[in-house]
Amino acid sequence: MKNLKFILVAILAFATVFSITSCEEEDESTPGPLTLHFENRAGSSTLNFGQAYNNEAGESLTFSTFNYYISNIKLKKADGTYYTVPKDSSYFLIDGEDNESHEITLNDVPGGDYVGFEFVLGVDSLKSASDIGQRTGVLDPAGAAQGMYWMWNSGYIFVKVEGTSPAVTEVDGHFFYHIGGYGGYSSPTINNLKNISLEAHNSEKASVSKDAHPEVHIYADVLEVFKSPNSLSVAQSPVVMFAPQSTDIANNYADMFSINHIHND
Amino acid sequence: MLQHKTTAFFKPYLARSTISISKTINRMINSHKKYTASLIIFITLQFIAACNGEEVQPDISLFLPSNFPPPVYDISSNPITPEGFALGKKLFYDPILSRDSTIACGSCHIPFSSFSHVAHSVSHGIDDKLGTRNAPPVMNMLWHTTFFWDGGVHTLDLVPFNAIQNPVEMDENIANVYEKLRRQPTYRQLFTAAFGSEDINTQTFAKALSQFSLMLVSANSRYDKYIRNESGGELTAEELEGLALFKQKKCNTCHATDLFSDFSFRNNGIKEDLTVDKGRYLVTLNPDDMGRFKVPSLRNLSQTNPYMHDGSITTLEGVLEHYAEGVLLSETLDTLLQQPDGTLGIPMTSPEQAKIIVFLKTLNDIDFNKDPRFAE
The missing domain is CATH 1.10.760.10 (Cytochrome c-like domain)
Structure with a gap:
């Protein structure tokens, strides 16, 4: 009986706190949806798999895979404050082959004008080290994360770029870049998580309200993986996975995103 | 939506703010008494059904030996x-x-x-x-x-x-x-x-x-019973000598606690060329971890041969010989295997090695290997 009483008190207290929180949220301006649309690019053109592009080193590259994780999204308001998307609904896998995955629609975003976006490129360390119960949806190693997870070295692949190039003489001309590493669970190791911060240009803004559904068009340029600050040659390094060199590549792709334009329909 | 439902469900109780919470709860319990009763009957029926089944459920109570440290898995x-x-x-x-x-x-x-x-x-x-x-x-x-x-x-x-x-x-x-x-x-x-x-x-x-x-x-080897003062836990004079040597030679620095491992990663001098299997380095990319592997437990050694990460030593005699005179030098060799005078390994005479092996065999857990609950 005592135990039951305790549980009921706990539920009651929880419900009270919950109802108070929900009242506070209702006081804010009317929420609405906002979509982040990721367009994969190869320099000045849309990225098409099977088509050849040149990297900075002048090598011809034909891509077959370009996948990445986006997590922990924060939206920056014009007044400098932030709206943080609830952590549990803030993990997305952009799969180069799956067009639907390129659109991230955030629901119940508080109304207001948003001028910038922050997110983590990769799966943050807390989630990377989480228990099995949290590995659902895009984080399920046997589901959507298949091919984006190292079973032998518990961790997600944050960015995966694969393709072929006549410049590569090994493994049938293929190149593979599987970049991950969240800093290590019990011993420190490489951390290739990147905090991305994007600002809208030309005083564009995404105006969220119950009646409007703005869409932010973000470019992700795959050729940035191969340049600045470290020029990456597929001939010299056709395969980079969990290795020290991966940090050079992560430093390259840290600036592959940009906001191209915002629709306010 | 769930929030609203929850709030609505509790509204009547929340509204009676003048009544003490415990009184409210008592009412809730009373109103649910008949449900509780039927639930108990239901559970009882479930048990009867289970008992009538062909197989008797094995004992699945988790054995937490008193001589082990606190568990890690939640x-x-x-x-x-x-x-x-x-x-x-x-x-x-x-x-x-x-x-x-x-x-x-x-x-x-x-x-x-x-x-x-x-x-x-x-x-x-x-x-x-x-x-x-x-x-x-x-x-x-x-x-x-x-x-x-x-x-x-x-x-x-x-x-x-x-x-x-x-x-x-x-x-x-x-x-x-x-x-x-x-x-x-x-x-x-x-x-x-x-x-x-x-x-x-x-x-x-x-x-x-x-x-x-x-x-x-x-955790039911003769050694465990000895440590827990249980019947069947008698160790011979030679086995006790082996245990004393095990400690004296500092084997228990790495093979620590009654799990007989501290679960650290160490290079124990099996290979000179660490690139054959880089071990822990592959996970941490830290050069200090080249050729390091997790310290294994020493339980049930009589059934788990061969030994070492690569299975390169087939007998326990071979293992002790390795530590006494076969340790190979490499960049990350554990410092415990490097003596101040520059010699490698752990100085042990043949009789000492033999006694340590006698002790190690007290860690064999026959019950575990034959436990019908675990067999195919």
Whole structure:
């Protein structure tokens, strides 16, 4: 009986706190949806798999895979404050082959004008080290994360770029870049998580309200993986996975995103 | 929406703010008394039904030996149930987990050899492909901080996936394993019994296998009984001498606690060329971790030969000889194996080595290897 009483008190207290929180949220301006649309690019053109592009080193590259994780999204308001998307609904896998995955629609975003976006490129360390119960949806190693997870070295692949190039003489001309590493669970190791911060240009803004559904068009340029600050040659390094060199590549792709334009329909 | 429902449900109780909370709760309990009664009857019926079944449920109470440190795995996240354990056991011995249904977990982790692959330096997996490291025994997983020789996996729940997708072990796509299991009515029933839904997914699959492996507690050797002052715990004078030497030679620095491992990663001088298998380095990319491997437990050594990460030493005599005079120098060799005068290894005479081996054999747990609850 005592135990039951305790549980009921706990539920009651929880419900009270919950109802108070929900009242506070209702006081804010009317929420609405906002979509982040990721367009994969190869320099000045849309990225098409099977088509050849040149990297900075002048090598011809034909891509077959370009996948990445986006997590922990924060939206920056014009007044400098932030709206943080609830952590549990803030993990997305952009799969180069799956067009639907390129659109991230955030629901119940508080109304207001948003001028910038922050997110983590990769799966943050807390989630990377989480228990099995949290590995659902895009984080399920046997589901959507298949091919984006190292079973032998518990961790997600944050960015995966694969393709072929006549410049590569090994493994049938293929190149593979599987970049991950969240800093290590019990011993420190490489951390290739990147905090991305994007600002809208030309005083564009995404105006969220119950009646409007703005869409932010973000470019992700795959050729940035191969340049600045470290020029990456597929001939010299056709395969980079969990290795020290991966940090050079992560430093390259840290600036592959940009906001191209915002629709306010 | 759920929030509103919850609030609405509690509104009548919240409204009576003048009544003390305990009074309110008493009312709630009273109004639910008849439901509680029917629930008890229902549960009783369930038990009767279970008793009428063909098989008697095995004892699945988790053995937490008093001479072990506190567990590491959060058992509250995955409480062991008879149904979960039975499902985990079936999965453990089912080759359906491999690409061509030839290799089960139990193929390389055999119960009578403490769930190791006795007499195999490295194991032959699918298509008789050879691995690169010795299959370690599956025991006392509740206390492990990391898994595999290089500690690449940090939670027991994620361990099976590594073996399933490894091209030289089971070489299977895990989503495909779920598909194959879903096609079998038996598995759908077993998952429903264990987790209340026939949904076969990463959570239920992993938790079932963990429930089985968590139960594999080996702590009933003669040494354990000696330490716990239990009957059958008598050690001979020679065995006690061996134990004293084990401590005197500081073997227990690495083979610490009654788990006989501190689960650290060390280079014990098996190879001069550390690039053959870089070990822990592959996980941390720290040059200091080159050629380091997890310190294994010393329990059930008589059933888990050969020894070392690569299975390169076949006998216990060979192991002790290695530490006495076979340690090879390399950049990351453990400092405990480098004496101040520059000699390598642990100075031990042949009679001392023999006595330590006599002691190590008191760590054999015959009950564990023969436990019918765990056998296929």
